[in-house]
Amino acid sequence: MTRPRAIEKNLDRLSGIAERSLEQLRSLGVDHAEVAVGTGRELEVTVRQGEVELVKEAGSSGLSVRVVQDGRVATSSTTDFREDALSAFLARAVEMAQVSEPDELSAPPLPRELVKQWPDLDLFDRKTDRIGAARAIKLATAGERAALRADKRITTSEGGSFARSSGCSVLATSGGFLGRNAGTYQSLVVQAVADDEGGKKRKGVHWTGGRFFSDLESASAIGKEAAKRAVDQLGASKIETGKYPVVFDKNAARAIVGLVASCVMGDSVYRQRSYLAGRLGSAIASTKVTLVDDPLVPRAPGSRPYDGEGRKVKKISVVRRGELRSYLLDTYSARKLGLKPTGSGSGGGGVPHSSSSNFYLVPGRGAPEGLLKGIKRGLYVTRMMGFGFDPTTGNFSRGAEGFLIENGELTQPVGEVTVSRNLDDLLKGIDKVANDLELKTSIASPSFRVDEMTVAGS
Amino acid sequence: MAPKAKATSKGARRTRGEAPFVFGPEAIDEALAQQLLGKALERGGDFADLYFEYRRSASLSMEDGRIRTAGGGIDMGVGVRVVVGTAVGYAYAESLDPDEMMRAAETASQIATAGAALAPVAVRRRRPRNYYPVESEVVDLEGAARVELLRRADKAARKHDRKVKRVDASLVAVHKEVLVVTSDGTMAHDIRPMVRMSVSAVARRGKRTETGSSGGGGRFGETYFGDVSPEDHGKEAARVALVNLDSRPAPAGTMPVVLAPGDSGILLHEAVGHGLEADFNRKRTSNYTDQIGKKVASPLVTVVDDPRLPGSRGSINVDDEGVVPREHRLIVGGKLRGYMHDRISADHFGKKPSGSGRRESFRHVTMPRMSNTLMEAGPDDPEDIIRSVKKGIYAVKYSGGQVNISNGDFVFSLTEGYLIEDGKLTAPLKGVNLIGNGPEALNTVSMVGHDFELSDGMWTCGKDGQSVPVGVGMPTVKLDQLTVGGTAV
Numbered sequence: 001m002t003r004p005r006a007i008e009k010n011l012d013r014l015s016g017i018a019e020r021s022l023e024q025l026r027s028l029g030v031d032h033a034e035v036a037v038g039t040g041r042e043l044e045v046t047v048r049q050g051e052v053e054l055v056k057e058a059g060s061s062g063l064s065v066r067v068v069q070d071g072r073v074a075t076s077s078t079t080d081f082r083e084d085a086l087s088a089f090l091a092r093a094v095e096m097a098q099v100s101e102p103d104e105l106s107a108p109p110l111p112r113e114l115v116k117q118w119p120d121l122d123l124f125d126r127k128t129d130r131i132g133a134a135r136a137i138k139l140a141t142a143g144e145r146a147a148l149r150a151d152k153r154i155t156t157s158e159g160g161s162f163a164r165s166s167g168c169s170v171l172a173t174s175g176g177f178l179g180r181n182a183g184t185y186q187s188l189v190v191q192a193v194a195d196d197e198g199g200k201k202r203k204g205v206h207w208t209g210g211r212f213f214s215d216l217e218s219a220s221a222i223g224k225e226a227a228k229r230a231v232d233q234l235g236a237s238k239i240e241t242g243k244y245p246v247v248f249d250k251n252a253a254r255a256i257v258g259l260v261a262s263c264v265m266g267d268s269v270y271r272q273r274s275y276l277a278g279r280l281g282s283a284i285a286s287t288k289v290t291l292v293d294d295p296l297v298p299r300a301p302g303s304r305p306y307d308g309e310g311r312k313v314k315k316i317s318v319v320r321r322g323e324l325r326s327y328l329l330d331t332y333s334a335r336k337l338g339l340k341p342t343g344s345g346s347g348g349g350g351v352p353h354s355s356s357s358n359f360y361l362v363p364g365r366g367a368p369e370g371l372l373k374g375i376k377r378g379l380y381v382t383r384m385m386g387f388g389f390d391p392t393t394g395n396f397s398r399g400a401e402g403f404l405i406e407n408g409e410l411t412q413p414v415g416e417v418t419v420s421r422n423l424d425d426l427l428k429g430i431d432k433v434a435n436d437l438e439l440k441t442s443i444a445s446p447s448f449r450v451d452e453m454t455v456a457g458s
Numbered sequence: 459m460a461p462k463a464k465a466t467s468k469g470a471r472r473t474r475g476e477a478p479f480v481f482g483p484e485a486i487d488e489a490l491a492q493q494l495l496g497k498a499l500e501r502g503g504d505f506a507d508l509y510f511e512y513r514r515s516a517s518l519s520m521e522d523g524r525i526r527t528a529g530g531g532i533d534m535g536v537g538v539r540v541v542v543g544t545a546v547g548y549a550y551a552e553s554l555d556p557d558e559m560m561r562a563a564e565t566a567s568q569i570a571t572a573g574a575a576l577a578p579v580a581v582r583r584r585r586p587r588n589y590y591p592v593e594s595e596v597v598d599l600e601g602a603a604r605v606e607l608l609r610r611a612d613k614a615a616r617k618h619d620r621k622v623k624r625v626d627a628s629l630v631a632v633h634k635e636v637l638v639v640t641s642d643g644t645m646a647h648d649i650r651p652m653v654r655m656s657v658s659a660v661a662r663r664g665k666r667t668e669t670g671s672s673g674g675g676g677r678f679g680e681t682y683f684g685d686v687s688p689e690d691h692g693k694e695a696a697r698v699a700l701v702n703l704d705s706r707p708a709p710a711g712t713m714p715v716v717l718a719p720g721d722s723g724i725l726l727h728e729a730v731g732h733g734l735e736a737d738f739n740r741k742r743t744s745n746y747t748d749q750i751g752k753k754v755a756s757p758l759v760t761v762v763d764d765p766r767l768p769g770s771r772g773s774i775n776v777d778d779e780g781v782v783p784r785e786h787r788l789i790v791g792g793k794l795r796g797y798m799h800d801r802i803s804a805d806h807f808g809k810k811p812s813g814s815g816r817r818e819s820f821r822h823v824t825m826p827r828m829s830n831t832l833m834e835a836g837p838d839d840p841e842d843i844i845r846s847v848k849k850g851i852y853a854v855k856y857s858g859g860q861v862n863i864s865n866g867d868f869v870f871s872l873t874e875g876y877l878i879e880d881g882k883l884t885a886p887l888k889g890v891n892l893i894g895n896g897p898e899a900l901n902t903v904s905m906v907g908h909d910f911e912l913s914d915g916m917w918t919c920g921k922d923g924q925s926v927p928v929g930v931g932m933p934t935v936k937l938d939q940l941t942v943g944g945t946a947v
Contacts, residue, residue: 048741051545052545158743193743203862351519386859393889395888401867456711
């Protein structure tokens with residue numbers, strides 16, 4: 001689980017830059033400062049119809065800083081680490097703070113609130129950076145080929161893509177915190193296309209991704225599933241407008257969990273951009289709903305050993321059996337709301353804000369197929385589109401596609417409909433949660449069922 | 459086309475710019491550019507380009523009447539692209555250090571494996587016409603002057619009504635310069651100023667809380683605020699929040715929808731715009747593939763993408779591949795006339811590149827993208843259009859839209875809308891999603907107003923993870939049938 005020597009050396013170099021920058025900011029007389037320095041490497045390839053379409057390879061670096069002077073805040077960032085350029089940059093940042101207005105809540109955490117040690121969350125895969133363009137092209141090609149061969153009705157593809165990235169980051173604060181972190185990520189995506197009537201195309205997308213290369217699913221499995229998703233949508237049509245029980249598969253369900261996450265952020269709450277403001281301690285969902293934010297899951301995409309302000313992180317129970325137990329709070333939003341910070345700060349070196357880490361709906365018992373049981377006529381949603389959500393009121397209305405459920409079975413594909421219900425009522429209407437949670441994304445959910453929603457169609 | 463005129467200073471001098479790649483000791487001359495392009499094409503390839511970018515920004519965010527943060531910074535770098543057929547090799551450097559730029563060129567060159575080195579053509583500097591000359595950029599205003607703009611917006615929103623309980627506002631100004639050098643001999647420099655103000659207001663009555671927002675800007679300088687005052691945005695945000703305090707559940711189902719002029723252009727952007735970006739048609743994954751010359755909309759519909767509107771957010775003097783753009787007539791009288799091309803798709807279709815190649819930054823590859831997507835005015839009186847509807851929806855403001863390119867289904871989400879009953883606007887409605895299918899929806903256009911309006915610049919378009927500023931505009935339009943995603947059945 002140790003990181004390669006080259007990575008530790010790079011982190012040493014970045015720490016040096018961060019500490020020198022802090023020193024200079026101190027000599028410029030700022031009260032508080034946070035400096036984040038990072039480097040990244042990326043490779044991205046796309047293959048379409050068996051031909052290479054894109055090979056992109058690059059390294060990048062950046063330094064961002066937040067300074068607080070008499071409660072006045074400025075943020076800035078640069079990619080130029082040359083000594084004289086950097087010092088001119090820091091001086092400008094301090095100057096910029098004068099434009100801002102004093103806010104006594106903008107100070108960072110107290111030195112004693114900063115964490116000194118943190119766990120190794122196994123976020124760095126030594127193999128990632130070694131994947132070269134040739135290997136990446138092979139993987140993307142295999143994924144696409146599997147899609148094109150999976151079904152005769154697949155007419156073309158928008159390609160197979162493989163991408164890998166690795167990053168090193170250092171956060172140094174005037175309160176004495178010095179955090180070092182490094183991580184990797186890789187993913188493979190395949191997009192298959194089938195021709196439908198009237199010139200319509202049906203696109204099926206599937207992907208795999210993870211911090212460790214060995215955690216990825218096989219390219220052919222991804223390609224086959226992408227093809228299946230395209231073909232399954234052939235002939236999709238609207239259904240009649242009405243009230244239906246709705247089952248969200250884990251992909252669609254994740255989008256809804258994401259909306260809940262956005263409404264428990266401290267920033268949204270104090271800005272009155274959340275319908276969950278003022279609801280701590282009350283029932284906001286059915287008893288089937290338990291939501292947690294867990295930054296400490298080894299190898300997970302949203303894991304972090306410390307937060308963006310240098311605070312200790314821990315697993316937070318946000319909603320427990322339907323009851324809202326906690327918001328996700330950085331220092332500023334916690335002070336605004338008169339609550340304790342939860343170690344959910346993010347954006348070190350910029351304006352700190354609250355953010356989730358691995359935020360998910362805790363799975364229930366039973367396979368997702370069980371959710372269909374007993375539904376005479378309902379909608380099974382696999383994909384949603386649009387921005388139809390108002391966090392202040394909870395009003396929710398989005399485009400949806402999926403399948404019609406008839407007598408407990410999926411029958412025909414459905415498209416071009418909307419599903420609507422206020423999120424507050426939607427969460428209270430969740431009457432079954434399946435066991436298919438997959439921590440492939442930082443916001444995740446198992447499939448679940450909602451007793452009733454308005455579906456607008458024909 | 460008669461877009462709402464914005465004050466632009468006609469007499470503005472073409473400035474030389476401030477970017478280190480055009481000015482000072484690190485300036486890129488023809489010889490160095492040639493050398494980099496030569497390196498990029500060392501292993502062969504059909505084409506290569508360099509995209510130098512300098513971006514200086516200044517932003518302010520005001521929360522509840524107080525400036526919480528002043529931000530800003532400079533980002534600069536160069537992207538190197540090598541094209542072999544439809545394959546692209548791409549790399550970038552975040553500095554003008556000749557060694558680093560050479561390394562990027564070398565990395566990009568590796569896409570070409572077996573080919574003779576291609577010598578780039580001698581570059582010639584181009585001076586495209588400037589559609590957004592700006593004398594005094596907002597990014598250069600004193601901090602106090604920028605704070606004052608936000609304070610005026612904040613004050614106007616609060617003064618509008620006692621029910622307005624909270625106001626947040628932001629002002630982002632950017633001075634961007636690009637220098638594009640291509641292996642077929644173009645060297646073009648473009649200064650792209652941008653300003654954007656956003657205001658959002660929270661109104662409360664009893665237990666009910668609602669929000670409203672307003673925003674705008676474009677490739678303008680200070681003069682923008684002479685035409686549209688910060689007070690206008692403040693009041694508008696407050697007005698929408700108050701309207702929403704009285705909103706009631708929207709109906710669900712298929713019905714006539716009347717789109718208000720201006721922002722409704724987002725419908726075009728989603729319903730037809732993306733599907734006509736030529737990359738999807740080259741790949742045969744768009745529902746508009748092979749539809750050129752065919753009827754894809756009602757005969758009343760003429761849609762253009764025009765990158766040359768003075769000061770508009772989506773305008774560009776030269777595209778990000780060095781091509782001087784022209785107006786694209788996409789749909790004329792309901793018939794599909796053409797796609798929007800970048801160099802790769804133009805080559806594929808045997809067309810001349812039309813200047814639609816855009817990218818988010820030097821860290822990104824170009825793709826065909828929209829600029830300002832507009833529907834031309836028609837003959838109808840907007841009031842007659844509303845009067846013609848027995849029961850339907852009048853759609854005014856939106857939070858955004860999305861399209862599924864392959865099947866043509868699109869959605870756009872309302873933040874201000876009204877019920878039409880017996881030809882009159884009655885109750886305001888809670889936010890809903892409207893959903894339709896591109897060609898099917900545009901075939902139901904039955905009336906087009908004479909009141910074309912350009913949306914005040916606030917839209918950003920996302921595609922394949924890249925964001926670029928765009929403009930939209932249209933007159934009042936009636937669609938006979940669209941699905942309205944309300945909750946009331």
